[in-house]
Amino acid sequence: MNFLLxxxxxxxxxxxxxxxxxxxxxxxxxxxxxxxxSALIGIPLGLLIGHTGRGAFLVVASANVARALxxxxxxxxxxxxxxxxxxxxxxxxxxxLAVPPILVNTFEGVRGVDxxxxxxxxxxxxxxxxxxxxxxxxxxxxxxxxGLRLAxxxxxxxxxxxxxxxxxxxxxxxxDGLATxxxxxxxxxxxxxVLFALATQGLFTIVQRLTVSPxxxxxxxxxx
Amino acid sequence: xxxxxxxxxxxxxxxxxxxxxxxxxxxxxxTVFVGPSGCGKTTSLxxxxxxxxxxxxxxxxxxxxxxxxDPPTLRRGIGYVIQQAGLFPHRKIxxxxxxxxxxxxxxxxxxxxxxMELLERVGLDTKLAQRYPFQLSGGQQQRVGVARALAxxxxxxxxxxxxxxxxxxxxxxxxxxxxxLQGELHKTIVxxxxxxxxxxxxxxxxxxxRVGGRLAQLADPKTLLSQPADDFxxxxxxxxxxxxxxxxxxxxxxxxxxxxxxxxxxxxxxxDGRPRGWRRGDGPLEPYxxxxxxxxxxxxxxxxxxxxxxxxxxxxxxxGRVVGIATREALDEALAEAADG
Numbered sequence: 001m002n003f004l005l006x007x008x009x010x011x012x013x014x015x016x017x018x019x020x021x022x023x024x025x026x027x028x029x030x031x032x033x034x035x036x037x038s039a040l041i042g043i044p045l046g047l048l049i050g051h052t053g054r055g056a057f058l059v060v061a062s063a064n065v066a067r068a069l070x071x072x073x074x075x076x077x078x079x080x081x082x083x084x085x086x087x088x089x090x091x092x093x094x095x096x097l098a099v100p101p102i103l104v105n106t107f108e109g110v111r112g113v114d115x116x117x118x119x120x121x122x123x124x125x126x127x128x129x130x131x132x133x134x135x136x137x138x139x140x141x142x143x144x145x146x147g148l149r150l151a152x153x154x155x156x157x158x159x160x161x162x163x164x165x166x167x168x169x170x171x172x173x174x175x176d177g178l179a180t181x182x183x184x185x186x187x188x189x190x191x192x193x194v195l196f197a198l199a200t201q202g203l204f205t206i207v208q209r210l211t212v213s214p215x216x217x218x219x220x221x222x223x224x
Numbered sequence: 225x226x227x228x229x230x231x232x233x234x235x236x237x238x239x240x241x242x243x244x245x246x247x248x249x250x251x252x253x254x255t256v257f258v259g260p261s262g263c264g265k266t267t268s269l270x271x272x273x274x275x276x277x278x279x280x281x282x283x284x285x286x287x288x289x290x291x292x293x294d295p296p297t298l299r300r301g302i303g304y305v306i307q308q309a310g311l312f313p314h315r316k317i318x319x320x321x322x323x324x325x326x327x328x329x330x331x332x333x334x335x336x337x338x339x340m341e342l343l344e345r346v347g348l349d350t351k352l353a354q355r356y357p358f359q360l361s362g363g364q365q366q367r368v369g370v371a372r373a374l375a376x377x378x379x380x381x382x383x384x385x386x387x388x389x390x391x392x393x394x395x396x397x398x399x400x401x402x403x404x405l406q407g408e409l410h411k412t413i414v415x416x417x418x419x420x421x422x423x424x425x426x427x428x429x430x431x432x433x434r435v436g437g438r439l440a441q442l443a444d445p446k447t448l449l450s451q452p453a454d455d456f457x458x459x460x461x462x463x464x465x466x467x468x469x470x471x472x473x474x475x476x477x478x479x480x481x482x483x484x485x486x487x488x489x490x491x492x493x494x495x496d497g498r499p500r501g502w503r504r505g506d507g508p509l510e511p512y513x514x515x516x517x518x519x520x521x522x523x524x525x526x527x528x529x530x531x532x533x534x535x536x537x538x539x540x541x542x543x544g545r546v547v548g549i550a551t552r553e554a555l556d557e558a559l560a561e562a563a564d565g
Contacts, residue, residue: 120310123275124323124372125300138314213314215356 007173007188018172020192026168027196030087030159034094035152042099042151043144046106050140051132059107066100069093071158079165090162097158098151105147109140141212149204156197160189170196225251226272226380226414231281233267233437241267242437244281249429251286251379252410256427258417259460264437265416269382272414273302285380300324303373303381303411307389309365311357317343317368318353324376335375342371347401363394370402374409383415387422399425420461424449424468432457446472470523473562475515478525478555480539480548487551490534497545502534514538517547522558525550 007013013020049055071093078089113136121131137144160171173189176182214220226249233242242264249255257265270276271283274295283290290298311320318339319326325335343350346367357365366386373381387395399422406413417423423430424445432440432448434456441453449469452458458465483492486502493500493509501509513528517539528537529550537550550558 114308114310116306116308116310117312119275120304120306121312122295123273123299123304123306123310125296125298125327127296130327135312135314139312213356215312215316215358216314218356218358220356220359 003184003187004191006184010184013188023168023170023172024192024196026162027156027159027170027193030090030094030162030167030169031152031155031200033087034091034098034155034159035148037091038095038098038102038151038155039148041095042102042147043106046103046144046147047110047132047137050107050110051128051136053111056107056111059103063100063104066097069096071097072161072164075161075165084166087162087167089165090159090167093161094155094158098155101150101154102144102147105143105150106140109143109147110136112143113139138213139216142208142216145204145208145212149201149208152200152204153197156200157193160193225249225284225286226255226412227282227284227287228268228271229282229284231268231271231278231283233264233271233276234279240437242271242278245433245437245439246281247431247439247442249412249414251412253428254406254413254415254426256415256417256423256430257433258420258423258427258430259433259440260435261418262435263433265418265433266384267437268433269384269414269416272380272382273299273304275299300327300376301378301380303376303378305366305369305373305381305383305386307385309357309362309369309386311365311368311372313357315356316353317355317357317360320357320368321371321375323372324378328376338375339371342374343368345374345405346371361394362390363398366390366394366398367401370405374405374411379412381411381413383413385416385418388417388419395422402426421468424471432460467523470526470559470562471521473522473558474518475520475522475525475539475550475558476517477561478517478522478537478539478550478558480517481551481554483538483546483549485551486534486536486549488534490536492534492538492546492549494546499538499540499544499546502532502536504534510534512538514540514544515550516540516542522555522562526555526559529555 016022049059074093074096075089078092082089117135118131121135126134159169160174162169163171163175170189170192173185177185177189228245228247231242231245232240234240245268257268259265267276271278272290274290277291318336321339321342322335325338340350340353343353348364348367352360352364360368369386387398390398403426415426427445429442430445430448431442434440441448441457446469449461449465452461486492489504490502493503499512499514501512503509510533511531513531515525515528515537525537529535529552535552538546539548539550541547
């Protein structure tokens with residue numbers, strides 16, 4: 001408890017390049033960029049594979065590779081290869097971590113749509129892309145968002161590794177604190193990351209409420 | 225008119241789903257495809273809107289080979305109703321019904337107005353328009369499915385076992401509703417079912433298919449019941465063909481008598497012209513059965529006579545007022561006449 005008071009009570013921690021707002025913004029920057037990139041890869045691929053039924057092995061392979069891939073090892077390797085001049089050594093491991101949950105859930109969401117429904121959509125005269133956009137995506141949306149949420153929370157939690165190679169973000173408090181044995185920094189940084197992850201979770205819950213049709217979530221009271 | 229011209233569907237593994245099918249589904253009539261599972265009835269239906277393409281032969285829609293029309297364009301001009309309704313769960317009922325009008329580029333207001341009209345037409349409360357499919361019962365969803373198929377007023381309607389997933393009471397009311405709608409709309413309907421009673425009730429013409437996709441018999445229901453082409457059709461039709469055939473004989477043919485003509489001392493008790501029961505002497509009021517001569521079949525009239533110890537069926541008008549009775553002798557004459565054809 002004292003660590004927290006020390007950390008959050010210290011005015012020096014609230015301003016400047018090493019202050020909480022700046023670090024938070026950096027962390028947010030890495031995370032948002034990594035999530036956007038992962039979504040750009042995972043969602044179209046998941047939709048395509050789920051809709052056409054071709055290339056399902058890619059989904060399985062990516063899920064397995066991701067489970068086996070050590071984020072930190074990849075980061076170090078990329079720093080050795082690319083240096084620390086760019087953010088890519090940090091972004092690439094985060095994307096590698098986040099694509100699989102997005103890809104797998106998007107794929108499962110689309111593939112899991114009742115075949116009768118797909119049949120009805122084609123039977124009404126919708127074209128392939130219309131079936132995907134007007135029927136499959138809205139119905140699969142809860143799972144697509146679940147994939148994004150899992151990915152986002154994982155990215156936020158893992159983006160702390162950026163500090164390991166000298167880049168900013170909330171991880172700096174942990175890495176620097178451990179190096180200088182200032183444990184209030186370590187605890188404070190950890191708490192901030194946890195809060196950030198929880199906020200991300202909360203944000204996705206709100207997005208889900210706003211975008212998923214009540215007919216799909218069945219979250220609507222029956223009138224009268 | 226829909227024409228099957230020596231249509232065969234063979235799958236890559238060599239399975240033949242439909243074998244040299246040739247038949248016509250006339251304009252404005254209900255043609256029913258019926259048969260056991262594996263007889264290719266659904267495959268045949270789906271070849272009309274190109275959900276499946278034929279391997280050999282042609283399917284013609286008013287003389288045009290359907291394979292010359294781009295499938296989505298073709299399908300927008302053909303109503304399609306499937307077993308589980310297949311409503312879009314994320315759209316409100318009104319927008320589900322307006323699916324095809326939206327695809328055809330109607331403006332939103334016009335499409336929705338049309339959708340509301342159709343909901344009423346298929347016997348649904350328009351209050352349901354703003355609900356989602358999961359909030360409706362199976363029978364209501366199926367009505368929405370029919371409304372959706374009719375939304376763009378297509379001349380042709382394909383119905384693939386549309387009523388088989390609902391309970392018998394709802395099924396009967398949906399069937400009656402379909403016949404009533406067809407009386408107003410005169411669509412060219414192809415209806416697939418595995419239920420021979422449904423086929424006989426709904427079909428102007430019934431095509432009985434056997435396993436392997438071959439046509440066993442194509443006939444109107446009355447002919448089917450009286451002259452099955454072979455043992456397969458006879459067996460498929462099941463028991464009670466004689467009794468069931470009577471539902472195609474109008475009860476209007478039965479000679480009516482005055483209620484006083486009832487034999488055995490039975491007296492018809494009425495109130496305001498409507499029947500209350502049969503009574504003999506000072507005995508208790510016994511049950512009665514009624515039929516409407518201009519509307520019901522001889523089967524209904526016979527059934528009405530069997531319901532009561534008096535042995536006479538009471539003929540009533542549409543308002544339920546007694547217009548006469550059909551005595552046993554009169555029913556006998558009508559039965560003899562029906563048996564002669």
